[in-house]
Amino acid sequence: MEHQLTEGTAASATRAPLGGPSPGPVVEVEALNVDYGDFRAVKDLSFQVQRGELYALLGTNGAGKTSALEVIEGHRTPSSGAVRVFGTSPTDRAAVRPRMGIMLQESGFAADLTVTESVRLIGRLTGRSDTVERVLDAVDLTRKGSTRVEQLSGGEKRRLDFATAVYGRPELIILDEPTTGLDIQSRDALWNVVEGLRADGTTVILTTHYLEEAQQRADRVGLMHQGTFRHEGTVADLTRTLPASIQFTLPPGAPTPPLATAPADAAYRLETYQLQRELKRLLDWAETNGVELLDLSAAPTRLDDVFRAIDTAPASS
Helix, strand or coil, X not given: CCCCCCCCCCCCCCCCCCCCCCCCCCEEEEEEEEEECXXXXXXXXXXXXXXXXXXXXXXXXXXXXXXXXXXXXXXXXXXXXXXXXXXXCCCCHHHHHHHEEEECCCCCCCCCCEHHHHHHHHHHHHCCCCCHHHHHHHCCCHHHCCCEHHHCCHHHHHHHHHHHHHCCCCCEEEEECCCCCCCHHHHHHHHHHHHHHHHCCCEEEEECCCHHHHHHHCCEEEEEECCEEEEEECHHHHHCCCCEEEEEECCCCCCCCCCCCCCECCEEEEEXXXXXXXXXXXHHHHHHHCCCCEEXXXXXXXXXXXXXXXXXXXXXX
């Protein structure tokens, strides 16, 4: 059923308390469509994000994930469908924004403000309680407090973006490409902060092109292509949609292995949905026949394999 979302008036409304948890899912998306003229960027998209979950919304370029996120953030009105955050319209800014932290792909900080001034300003706008000192310490920017934004490196600006998103420990955090431009130490520090927030019950929506981050950290993944889901579920759910692979070569004169695949340039490759069983079968055969399996590798399917095969996957119903 089509549901028209209305714009809330933050200036005249009383801010919602940050107290007890809301019942039900934190984010609910039902039959969402987003149109740009005759082009439909998001097509009948539906999903939920549960409290305390880290949900990775991934997709190919132009898949529609940014448009979907903009609706969840309250920055765009859907063409049709319904989106609720904490049980209400995300455009009800007085009710939603004090409870939501957003880290966009690009910061919009005034270049002539200092780091401290920027965090203090955003903190006041959120209506959440915190201290600038705590937040800057969490992202290792304490020494940069008096530095103007225009003088920061790209990585330091990303850490400042993150600092303003987590100010006041919001109940929901949206992280849009959070680790782009960060070195390994800064990435680890960012994820340590996120895990600390999650331990306190914070819900996280993540978009990233670093698929290993989603594979390691996401509870569930929604994988978009051409405006809709191709896959949704846990990482294990997604990786089970493709076979794992076993590869090896044999020494000259070795007997033929019990495989249904022919060698290519003396290298064998077996694709299987039963990796452990087939690997044991192969190793037992090699031991029985006294054969050394050269260059043996057994690789389970990874999230990036699923991503590469996205063009061949049917749309989720």
